[in-house]
Amino acid sequence: MRLGFIVERLLQLIPVLIGISLVVFLMMALTPGDPVEIMLGDQLATAEQKESLRRDMGLDLPVAERFARFVKNALGGDFGRSFFHRRPVAEVIAERLPATIELTIVAMLIALAVAIPLGVLAAVRRGSLIDKAATVISLVGVSMPGFWLGIMLILLFAVHLGWMPVSGRIDYAFEVPRITGMILFDSLVQGRYAAFLNALHHILMPAVTLGLAMAALLMRVTRTSMIEVLQQDYIVFAEAKGLSRARVLVRHALKNALIPTVTVAALETGYLLGGNTIVEMVFGWPGLARVIVEGIYSRDYPLVQAGVLVIAVIYVTVNFAADVLYTLLNPRVKL
Amino acid sequence: MITAAVRSAAERQDSILRINLRKFTRDRLAIVAAAGVVLFFAMALLAPWLAPHDPYDTDLLRRLQPPAWMEGGEWSYVLGCDSLGRDIVSRIIYGARISIFIGVVVVLLATLVGTLAGLAAGYLGGAVDGVISRIVDVLLGFPYLIFAIGLMGMMGPGLQNIILALVYKEWTISCRVVRGETLATRELEYVEAARAVGASRTHIMLREILPNIMSPLIVVATTRMATIIILEASLSFLGLGMQPPLASWGSMVADGRSFLSDAWWVGTFPGLAIFLLVLAINLASQGLRDAFDPRLRQ
Numbered sequence: 213m214r215l216g217f218i219v220e221r222l223l224q225l226i227p228v229l230i231g232i233s234l235v236v237f238l239m240m241a242l243t244p245g246d247p248v249e250i251m252l253g254d255q256l257a258t259a260e261q262k263e264s265l266r267r268d269m270g271l272d273l274p275v276a277e278r279f280a281r282f283v284k285n286a287l288g289g290d291f292g293r294s295f296f297h298r299r300p301v302a303e304v305i306a307e308r309l310p311a312t313i314e315l316t317i318v319a320m321l322i323a324l325a326v327a328i329p330l331g332v333l334a335a336v337r338r339g340s341l342i343d344k345a346a347t348v349i350s351l352v353g354v355s356m357p358g359f360w361l362g363i364m365l366i367l368l369f370a371v372h373l374g375w376m377p378v379s380g381r382i383d384y385a386f387e388v389p390r391i392t393g394m395i396l397f398d399s400l401v402q403g404r405y406a407a408f409l410n411a412l413h414h415i416l417m418p419a420v421t422l423g424l425a426m427a428a429l430l431m432r433v434t435r436t437s438m439i440e441v442l443q444q445d446y447i448v449f450a451e452a453k454g455l456s457r458a459r460v461l462v463r464h465a466l467k468n469a470l471i472p473t474v475t476v477a478a479l480e481t482g483y484l485l486g487g488n489t490i491v492e493m494v495f496g497w498p499g500l501a502r503v504i505v506e507g508i509y510s511r512d513y514p515l516v517q518a519g520v521l522v523i524a525v526i527y528v529t530v531n532f533a534a535d536v537l538y539t540l541l542n543p544r545v546k547l
Numbered sequence: 548m549i550t551a552a553v554r555s556a557a558e559r560q561d562s563i564l565r566i567n568l569r570k571f572t573r574d575r576l577a578i579v580a581a582a583g584v585v586l587f588f589a590m591a592l593l594a595p596w597l598a599p600h601d602p603y604d605t606d607l608l609r610r611l612q613p614p615a616w617m618e619g620g621e622w623s624y625v626l627g628c629d630s631l632g633r634d635i636v637s638r639i640i641y642g643a644r645i646s647i648f649i650g651v652v653v654v655l656l657a658t659l660v661g662t663l664a665g666l667a668a669g670y671l672g673g674a675v676d677g678v679i680s681r682i683v684d685v686l687l688g689f690p691y692l693i694f695a696i697g698l699m700g701m702m703g704p705g706l707q708n709i710i711l712a713l714v715y716k717e718w719t720i721s722c723r724v725v726r727g728e729t730l731a732t733r734e735l736e737y738v739e740a741a742r743a744v745g746a747s748r749t750h751i752m753l754r755e756i757l758p759n760i761m762s763p764l765i766v767v768a769t770t771r772m773a774t775i776i777i778l779e780a781s782l783s784f785l786g787l788g789m790q791p792p793l794a795s796w797g798s799m800v801a802d803g804r805s806f807l808s809d810a811w812w813v814g815t816f817p818g819l820a821i822f823l824l825v826l827a828i829n830l831a832s833q834g835l836r837d838a839f840d841p842r843l844r845q
Contacts, residue, residue, distance in 0.1 A: 231685030236697070243701040351833070355826035357777050359784045360800055360818030363807065367815070371808050486692030490781055494804075504693070505785055508700035520689070520697045528688045 218536055225532055230283075232524045237282050240517045247271060250511050251295045291518035296510040301518045305500060309522065310393025311381060312499035315491070316484045318396070318415050319423035320477060326427040328473065331434025332466065338439060346431060353428030358487050362421040362494035369417060379496030382411045418495040422487050426480060433476045438469040471541055478534030482527040567762060570838035577834020583827035591643040598637035599623065602794045606632035611810040627812045629802060635812065638794035639820050645706075645795045646824065650776045652710055657717035658768050664718065665725025666752045670733055680726075683719045691716060692781060699787040709779055709788050717771065724767050728760040762839040769832035773825045780821050796821045 248266050257265070266272055269292075270281055285291065291301035334346040369376040382388070382395055386407040391398045396415065399408040441447065442465055450460045485501070492502035504519035506512075571577060590597060600623075609632035613620045620627060626635040668679040686694070698712035732738060733756065741755045782788035783797030791798060796817040803814020 227681060228684050228688050231681065232688045235685060235689070239697050239701050244703075351826065351829055355773065355822055355829050357780055357784075357797075357800075357818060357821050357825070359781060359797070360814075360821065363800065363804055363814055363818065367807050367811055371811075482690035486690035486694075489692055489696060489785065493785060501693070505696060505787075508696065508787065516697060516700055520693055523693050524689045527690055531688075 214540065217539065221532060221536060225528065228528060229525065232528065233283055233286065233521060234279065236517055236521045236524070237279050239520070240513050241275065241278070243513060245511075247513060250513070253295070286518075286521065291521075292514040294507075294512055294515045296507065296512040296515065301514050304503060304515060305518055305522055307393070308498060308500040308503050311395075311497060312485075312488055312492070312501055314394040314396060315415065315418055315422065315488060315497060315499060316481070318419040319426065319484055320481070321423075322419050323423035323426035323430055324473075324477065326423075327430035328434055328470070331431040331473070332438055332461070332469075334431070334435045335438035335442065335469075336461065343435075346435070350428035350431050353424045356424065358421055358425065358490045359494055361424060362418070362491060365417050365421060366494070376417050377414050381414050381498060382407065383414075386410055418491050418497055421494070422484060422491045425487070426477070426484060429480065430473055430477055434469065434473045437472040438465060441465045441469045471538065474541075475534050475538040478530055478537070481530045481534075485523050485527055567839045571834055574834040574837060577831050577837075580827045580830030580834065583823070584831055587643055587824045587827065588647060590640055591647045594640050594644055598634075598640045600634035600637045602633060602637040602641040603792050604633060608632065611806060611813065613810070614812050626816045627810070629799070629813045630806060630810075635799075635816055638799060639796070639817055641794040642796040642799060642817060642820065643824070645789055645793065646776050646779060646821070649706070649709060649713070649779045650772045653713045653717055653775045653779075654768050654772045656710070656714045657771075658721045658764065660714070661718035661721030661723075662725050662757070662764065665722040666729055666756065668722070669726040669729025670748065670752050670756065676726075679722070683722055686716050686719045689716070692778065695778060695782060696785065696787060699782055704787055704790050706789065709782060712782075713775055713778060717775065720771060721764065721767055724763055725760060728763055729756055732756050732759055766832065766836045766839050769828065769835055773828040773832065776821065776825055776828070 247269065248262050248271065251265070252262070270278055273281070289302050291305070293299065294301045294304050297304050330346050330349075334343040337343055365376075366378055370378045377383075386399075386404070388395055388399045388404060388407050388411075389402065391401065395411040396408060399405070399411060447460060447465055450464050451457075455464075488499060488501035489505055491497065492499045493505060496502075500519055500523065504516055504523075507515040507519065606628070609624065609628040611630060612624055612628040612632070614627040615622045615625045617627075624634050624636070626639070628634055629638070664679050668676040689697075694716050695712045698715060699708060702708040702712065729752075738751060738755050741751050746755070779788060780795070780797030780800070783795040784801045786798070786801065789795035789798060791802075799817035800814045800821075803810070803812075803817070806813050
């Protein structure tokens with residue numbers, strides 16, 4: 213039964229993925245300007261050379277055929293060559309993606325670490341000063357443009373106080389052999405604790421900037437679902453049984469109240485992935501989102517196309533996982 | 548008979564809207580926030596009369612002049628000047644025009660398209676619903692900013708392109724809301740009654756269902772405006788939105804980034820303007836939500 217549900221959801225994923233690749237393909241296919249001219253840049257080429265390049269890139273084929281080729285190549289991890297980096301796009305992406313994933317994960321962890329205690333506190337002391345303050349803080353968090361928050365943090369903690377590095381992932385003095393490309397993880401596994409601390413120091417401001425709005429959102433979700441759970445019969449029963457307040461809150465209420473929080477967190481990953489573009493630009497974070505924006509500046513279309521596609525596919529996959537998890541975790545959803 | 552039914556529906560809708568609005572006016576914080584939003588709108592409209600200086604007037608002698616209260620500042624340039632010696636206050640006032648114009652136009656267009664698509668999907672169902680829902684699913688598969696960035700990269704910067712890039716995705720939000728509400732409404736008795744007396748499908752969708760789902764639609768639209776304003780500012784910040792010398796809040800903040808250590812005011816104040824406008828919209832729309840939709844009240 214459950215397997216059937218997962219398979220069904222997986223099958224629903226296929227048209228969405230095809231649609232996404234179609235949109236990404238069209239985005240670039242409809243871009244004005246001849247890709248061959250853009251690719252050549254200032255280099256001189258004869259008409260024949262251009263023609264053969266055009267054939268090599270498959271630009272002489274009908275659009276439908278080009279799309280089929282695009283999908284086929286993408287499935288095999290072939291996204292063509294980057295005009296700007298002069299090497300396969302897949303290589304550039306593989307190099308940059310871990311930095312983006314690392315930043316996203318840390319931002320999410322920070323958001324959860326802030327949101328859950330605050331949300332629970334606001335729910336338990338409903339209507340109190342803490343509750344009102346939490347509401348205001350969450351509205352402020354949602355209303356603050358990420359790029360501005362990032363710049364203000366740099367201004368205060370890096371420029372004025374000098375506590376934080378302005379940009380980058382780690383100081384040049386440290387060398388961490390690559391395993392996953394996620395420096396925090398790699399340095400920890402290899403026991404390079406000084407490098408780990410240095411990387412942690414670097415990721416803090418970008419991750420806070422990225423995670424703040426998410427924290428605000430998750431806090432509200434946690435508060436609402438906690439309030440709902442606290443009114444359930446089984447909580448009243450647990451309290452009537454004489455269990456301590458803390459035990460009731462943590463063992464009985466929180467466990468169920470967190471289902472929506474975790475689901476929303478996963479569903480909003482797309483928000484973080486989009487917000488990454490801003491944060492990576494502000495903090496000079498060498499991730500995929502920044503490469504996409506830079507690719508637009510340099511008209512590096514194959515790179516932009518692949519970058520957007522990869523991020524969309526990650527997003528859809530995370531959403532799928534969240535959806536499946538929610539259904540499996542939630543006893544009220546009958547399959 | 549149809550007209551009578553329609554009239555009574557319209558009257559009832561009218562009174563629900565009025566009751567909701569009365570509830571809204573009792574929420575003091577929301578009223579203050581709404582007044583703030585109105586102030587920003589007025590600032591945008593009256594920019595030529597309010598701005599103390601020409602926002603495009605460069606004066607290299609005033610390059611990075613500090614705000615009035617700092618050494619070297621003067622009161623006729625209260626918030627100081629940017630790297631080209633342009634008055635920051637005047638640029639913020641003019642910048643409100645871009646943010647608010649884009650926010651309003653994108654929300655209106657997206658709500659219009661999304662409402663029509665949502666009504667069609669929810670009421671007609673079948674293949675129409677299938678096609679529309681698949682398109683929505685695909686568009687929702689892109690993180691918003693990434694999608695807009697990709698489109699802006701393709702279409703190039705400029706006002707019209709920003710609006711298009713945002714509307715292409717934004718309509719899915721109101722579409723989903725309207726589709727859901729329509730599905731919930733379509734089997735209600737008054738819709739069935741209209742069907743029974745032979746009202747056309749267009750009539751039922753636009754005259755029977757639409758007026759009754761206005762409240763959630765208005766709430767969603769106002770909330771979304773805040774998001775749109777931040778998105779536009781983000782695009783302009785990245786250099787993919789409004790182009791210089793136009794005074795856009797996002798590009799002003801980007802400009803200020805280069806002078807963080809010696810002229811913090813260049814990027815700080817335009818960002819503060821975005822924050823205050825978005826906060827005011829969010830507070831006001833939360834008040835609207837509380838008043839309009841008892842289900843969503845916390």
